[in-house]
Amino acid sequence: MKSSLIALTLAAVAATGLGLGYYLQQKQRAVAELADRAEQARVAAEREADARSRPAPAPEPAPAEGADEDDDEEREYRDLVAKRALTENCLICHEEGMFSGQRLTAAQWKSEIDKMLGWGAMLPESDRGPVEDYLARNFAAETPEVELRRAALADVPTFEVPGDPSAGADGADVAAGGKAFNIVCASCHGPAALGTELGPALAARAVLTHADDYHKVVKDGRRKMPAMNLTLTADQQRDILGWLRSLDVDAAASTAQP
Amino acid sequence: MASELERRPGWGGLAADRRGFLAGLWGGMIGVGGLGRIGAEEARGDEPAADGPDLRMLVRTERPLNLESPTAALDSFLTPNEALFVRSHHGSPAVGLRPWEISVEGLVDRPIKLGLDELRAMDAATVPAVIQCAGNGRGFFRPRMPGMPWGRGAVGHAEWGGVPLAALLEKAGVKAEAAHVHFIGGDVPPTPKAPPFIRSIPLDRAKADGTLIALALNGEPLPALHGGPARVVVPGWAANNWIKWVRRIVVAAEESPTFYMKTGYRIPREPVPPGATPDPASLVPVTWMNVKSLITSPESGATLPGGRREVRGVAWTGQGHVDKVEVSTVEDPTWREAELLDAPREGSWRRFRLEWTPPGPGRFTLQARATDSRGEVQPEVSPWNKSGYLWNGYDRVPCVVS
Numbered sequence: 001m002k003s004s005l006i007a008l009t010l011a012a013v014a015a016t017g018l019g020l021g022y023y024l025q026q027k028q029r030a031v032a033e034l035a036d037r038a039e040q041a042r043v044a045a046e047r048e049a050d051a052r053s054r055p056a057p058a059p060e061p062a063p064a065e066g067a068d069e070d071d072d073e074e075r076e077y078r079d080l081v082a083k084r085a086l087t088e089n090c091l092i093c094h095e096e097g098m099f100s101g102q103r104l105t106a107a108q109w110k111s112e113i114d115k116m117l118g119w120g121a122m123l124p125e126s127d128r129g130p131v132e133d134y135l136a137r138n139f140a141a142e143t144p145e146v147e148l149r150r151a152a153l154a155d156v157p158t159f160e161v162p163g164d165p166s167a168g169a170d171g172a173d174v175a176a177g178g179k180a181f182n183i184v185c186a187s188c189h190g191p192a193a194l195g196t197e198l199g200p201a202l203a204a205r206a207v208l209t210h211a212d213d214y215h216k217v218v219k220d221g222r223r224k225m226p227a228m229n230l231t232l233t234a235d236q237q238r239d240i241l242g243w244l245r246s247l248d249v250d251a252a253a254s255t256a257q258p
Numbered sequence: 259m260a261s262e263l264e265r266r267p268g269w270g271g272l273a274a275d276r277r278g279f280l281a282g283l284w285g286g287m288i289g290v291g292g293l294g295r296i297g298a299e300e301a302r303g304d305e306p307a308a309d310g311p312d313l314r315m316l317v318r319t320e321r322p323l324n325l326e327s328p329t330a331a332l333d334s335f336l337t338p339n340e341a342l343f344v345r346s347h348h349g350s351p352a353v354g355l356r357p358w359e360i361s362v363e364g365l366v367d368r369p370i371k372l373g374l375d376e377l378r379a380m381d382a383a384t385v386p387a388v389i390q391c392a393g394n395g396r397g398f399f400r401p402r403m404p405g406m407p408w409g410r411g412a413v414g415h416a417e418w419g420g421v422p423l424a425a426l427l428e429k430a431g432v433k434a435e436a437a438h439v440h441f442i443g444g445d446v447p448p449t450p451k452a453p454p455f456i457r458s459i460p461l462d463r464a465k466a467d468g469t470l471i472a473l474a475l476n477g478e479p480l481p482a483l484h485g486g487p488a489r490v491v492v493p494g495w496a497a498n499n500w501i502k503w504v505r506r507i508v509v510a511a512e513e514s515p516t517f518y519m520k521t522g523y524r525i526p527r528e529p530v531p532p533g534a535t536p537d538p539a540s541l542v543p544v545t546w547m548n549v550k551s552l553i554t555s556p557e558s559g560a561t562l563p564g565g566r567r568e569v570r571g572v573a574w575t576g577q578g579h580v581d582k583v584e585v586s587t588v589e590d591p592t593w594r595e596a597e598l599l600d601a602p603r604e605g606s607w608r609r610f611r612l613e614w615t616p617p618g619p620g621r622f623t624l625q626a627r628a629t630d631s632r633g634e635v636q637p638e639v640s641p642w643n644k645s646g647y648l649w650n651g652y653d654r655v656p657c658v659v660s
Binding site for chain 1: 312315324325351352403406407
């Protein structure tokens, strides 16, 4: 009773915080938008002056600023929807470089989305249009390529390089970990930890060899994954890591086959 | 490996400098044998060396990790481990959770399962071979297609050490009806609906000289990022066939029925018009690489002082070996034959070099084309294919002579 009261209070505080954050963000965005428009107007004016000063002005395409302001707002809203949908659904399995590095036609983007849906990606039907528009507009065949980031491997933030396979699970109760996983984690990561459309596979994945990263994600949450610190004790989080590390992928795959 | 790197004729001083620089930049970064990022504090390479090329990797994606080598890092006979491109569909598995074992099963008389120590106890072979992503250069095709838009650096050349696959197959005893060998790696797709990266090669290629289960890369235990502890090496064939993190070798009568065999990594047997989607029945798996050259110095976009300088590069092919490389500029397309170094050997690359004196200041685009022992000549533009495999158009390097 007491603990649920505490949880409720915490939830209320969190909700208030989120609400306030959202309000401030909106306000900030509105201010930024105004500044942005002023800047656009200034640039347009400069361009016009520049064009007038030239003896033979080059033919210019119809200015995009001529579009209706409502259309701009609608597009901005749809882009927000698209970015959120991409973040919440696509970034479960890969990061945004997978799409931002490509330059494709609208038809190609459409078929890429179909391919990913076939491979278990989730995308609410209402978000599909905005996502297609966003990708086709921002990563079109004619969009200039962006210079790639350069990095030494040690500076790439990644779980992809296997780390220490033994640290971080000392004293784990593997059986208890399996039970806790089944109750708390399996609904998104699948009963055999081979992933679902809501959460990626964990069995045999390199993240299991980065105990610090694993514990941080479990404790704090990540994108759609809620923080588990109020749900799971530190011991349970460690037990689950021990259980995940004990999984045999072949056995897991054979039990998980539909 | 060190001796190979030092033995680069004519480029000795440069080689020693580059090695020192590389050692400092990358030293001890990837854990030996793929276990951990040891000594990361020594490996901070935020800034390129003040003099000398920027050898940091080009980050295509972080998850899965896809890193392209800068061409300056390919300016040697053997590519240092730390500069070799990284590519996988599903990312490295959690290597080290339990002892690694490789089974040979399927159409065999005696299914076997061997640990790493048992594999290391077998007669070892060492093969210098080019590893090249089937999609290297995809970014140059027009019209464009989906897939990682690799530029020039999804390729490298290394000394692979391990057990000949033929010896493993012999140990297990291949049945008469066998025709293909499937490889199952330890990497796990993010969801069960995404296809696992499983591929097969024909039995004759599996038994061929040079085909290995590699355990070592340039004399070091094979790093996890490159498929360690064990990966398939098929000299002359594109890297889609070089399965990483091999756990199971399954001998079968048929080709693997998996997505990455039947749908992915297929190319038209005959050239098709750009943009065309040919009948799937007319497609064949990507196997042998095609003839190709890469200019490794000067760097693309470099500003050079006037006067005579050396143009350097590497060239390779699938079947046979490279026996001619020619260099010209787009501005003056008179081909001049470069000097070829290194022994001709199937699956290996050869370095080339040529003295070039720019006619004066200005913008120039150097271009190179290779010819192999079967008479195949690198084309100006590769035949288009809808998945963008095996680009081998002229290698072009724009530069400014001041």
